[in-house]
Amino acid sequence: MTPFPASQMIVGAIFLLCVVTTVVGALIAALTARIIRSVCGLAICCIGLAGLYYFLHSPFLALMEILIYVGAVCVTIVFAVMLAEPDEPVRDENAGATVLWGGLALLVSAAIFWGLWHLGAHQDWTAPATRLTDGSVKAIGYSLLTTYSMAFELISLALLVAIIGALAIARTGRTKP
Amino acid sequence: MNPSPLPDRPDIYLSVAALLLAIGIYGLLRRRTLIGMLISGELIFSAASLNLMAFNRFRAPDPVVGQIFVLFIMGLAAAEIAIALSIIIAVYRNYRSVKTRELSELNG
Numbered sequence: 001m002t003p004f005p006a007s008q009m010i011v012g013a014i015f016l017l018c019v020v021t022t023v024v025g026a027l028i029a030a031l032t033a034r035i036i037r038s039v040c041g042l043a044i045c046c047i048g049l050a051g052l053y054y055f056l057h058s059p060f061l062a063l064m065e066i067l068i069y070v071g072a073v074c075v076t077i078v079f080a081v082m083l084a085e086p087d088e089p090v091r092d093e094n095a096g097a098t099v100l101w102g103g104l105a106l107l108v109s110a111a112i113f114w115g116l117w118h119l120g121a122h123q124d125w126t127a128p129a130t131r132l133t134d135g136s137v138k139a140i141g142y143s144l145l146t147t148y149s150m151a152f153e154l155i156s157l158a159l160l161v162a163i164i165g166a167l168a169i170a171r172t173g174r175t176k177p
Numbered sequence: 178m179n180p181s182p183l184p185d186r187p188d189i190y191l192s193v194a195a196l197l198l199a200i201g202i203y204g205l206l207r208r209r210t211l212i213g214m215l216i217s218g219e220l221i222f223s224a225a226s227l228n229l230m231a232f233n234r235f236r237a238p239d240p241v242v243g244q245i246f247v248l249f250i251m252g253l254a255a256a257e258i259a260i261a262l263s264i265i266i267a268v269y270r271n272y273r274s275v276k277t278r279e280l281s282e283l284n285g
Contacts, residue, residue, distance in 0.1 A: 008182055011182070011183075012184070016183070019189065022193060022197070023200075026196070026197050027200060029216050029217070029220060030200045030201065030204030030216075031204075035210065035212055035213055042216050045197075045220065045223065049227060052230075053230060055184045056190070057240065058230065058244050061230065061248065064248060064251060069219075076258055076259070077262065080262045080265055081212060083269065084275050101206075105206035105207050112195070112198060113198070116191070116198065117192050117195045119191075120188050120191030120192060120194075128237065128238040129238075130238060131238060131240060135241055139241050140244055140245060144245060148245055151249065155253070162259050162260050163259060166259040166262070167263070169264055170266050
């Protein structure tokens with residue numbers, strides 16, 4: 001059986017598309033002035049991340065990324081954007097200080113990126129000799145219900161507390177009709 | 178010349194994760210509204226998840242562990258978003274603003 005012609009190149013192109021989608025989405029999320037575009041950038045970034053998770057041999061996490069981040073988190077933030085008016089204020093006050101602090105923030109993030117990139121790229125990441133499981137959804141299910149059952153129950157409790165807490169906090173201060 | 182194909186190189190994933198972390202920190206320092214800072218925080222969460230998944234794929238002997246870890250990160254991020262947005266709504270109701278410059282009552 002001969003492989004599909006240029007399949008390696010097609011896979012590489014799709015991988016590069018995922019990387020570019022992730023980075024461009026993150027840039028849109030961090031740099032635009034209007035918050036609703038920022039939320040859309042977060043959604044684009046999460047779609048790209050889902051593709052990267054797929055390339056990391058985990059289609060389950062790719063599905064969960066789209067389901068939770070794009071489907072739940074972004075929609076919830078959009079609701080908050082509709083309730084508040086969170087657009088960035090126009091930058092008229094004290095332009096010199098704004099440029100100074102912006103440059104400082106850029107310097108900090110560039111230093112962090114350079115350090116981490118240097119650590120990651122100049123290291124010899126050898127693969128382990130043996131794999132204990134195959135990392136499939138079945139293996140994840142077995143592990144969640146045996147080894148990690150305690151953490152699984154605890155995170156459901158944490159989510160319950162978060163829901164009740166969010167309801168209690170958002171309810172205070174509301175005037176009676 | 179590196180013989181392995183592009184999706185099988187761990188340094189690319191680690192570089193993308195580092196870039197996401199840097200962009201998230203830049204946004205966290207530059208944003209002037211609470212919701213913008215929250216979105217930048219989500220970018221930092223994503224960077225951590227991608228880093229863990231890259232090590233899970235290329236280094237871990239048991240490939241299930243990293244996936245479960247990232248799943249828990251997603252659950253906690255959802256809980257954090259719910260709490261943070263309800264706090265933002267409460268703040269907006271009290272101050273009529275979510276700009277960080279105007280929320281300075283505890284500043285003294």
